[in-house]
Amino acid sequence: MQKTKLLLTSLSLTGLFALAGCSFPGVYKIDIQQGNVVTQDMIDQLRPGMTRRQVRFIMGNPLITDTFHADRWDYLYSIQPGGGQRLQERVSLVFDGSDQLVGLAGDFMPGVSRDQAIMGEGSDTDSAQPQAKPQGETPPAPGSLLEQIQREVDQVETVPVPTPEPLDTDPQ
Numbered sequence: 001m002q003k004t005k006l007l008l009t010s011l012s013l014t015g016l017f018a019l020a021g022c023s024f025p026g027v028y029k030i031d032i033q034q035g036n037v038v039t040q041d042m043i044d045q046l047r048p049g050m051t052r053r054q055v056r057f058i059m060g061n062p063l064i065t066d067t068f069h070a071d072r073w074d075y076l077y078s079i080q081p082g083g084g085q086r087l088q089e090r091v092s093l094v095f096d097g098s099d100q101l102v103g104l105a106g107d108f109m110p111g112v113s114r115d116q117a118i119m120g121e122g123s124d125t126d127s128a129q130p131q132a133k134p135q136g137e138t139p140p141a142p143g144s145l146l147e148q149i150q151r152e153v154d155q156v157e158t159v160p161v162p163t164p165e166p167l168d169t170d171p172q
Contacts, residue, residue: 029083035063035076038091043108045166046093050101054166055093062093071095075106 038059045058055073062073073093080086091106140146 031082032080032086034078036060037077038075038089038108040108043091043104046101046104047166048101048103050166052095052099052101055101058166059093071097 036059042058046055059073059075063076064074066072066074071094073095075091075093076088077090078086078088089107091104091108093101094103094105096102140150
């Protein structure tokens with residue numbers, strides 16, 4: 001009788017610890033990633049008229065190639081960080097009959113890449129125009145250290161970072 005009571009108590013205690021471990025705070029839960037990782041820089045490299053091979057070189061193999069829509073490639077990416085809410089991104093690329101890229105749709109759109117944003121170059125700004133000083137800023141006193149620093153900054157010539165042309169993979 002005493003052994004049965006001890007056995008029942010130990011089994012109950014072991015079961016409770018096992019159930020508590022399933023939802024115990026502090027238990028590490030892994031990030032679940034699925035699909036193709038697509039970045040804004042990858043989208044910015046795409047140009048209309050690129051061949052399927054050039055697009056595959058930049059983007060990788062599509063996750064979905066639909067037999068009913070042979071001229072469309074779909075790239076899907078989802079991540080569920082540590083048991084949190086799942087986030088999903090989608091990009092569809094459309095080709096014409098001659099296997100050239102004609103359009104894209106989805107969560108990413110062509111725009112200013114991260115590198116161009118850092119360099120201050122964008123599709124809506126012209127880097128040749130001098131930037132206006134913000135209003136409300138008083139000019140530094142003549143001969144001061146701030147004035148010398150500002151003069152040196154104004155005299156610096158910016159050098160654009162060279163961007164490589166996409167590789168032409170068609171042997172001719």
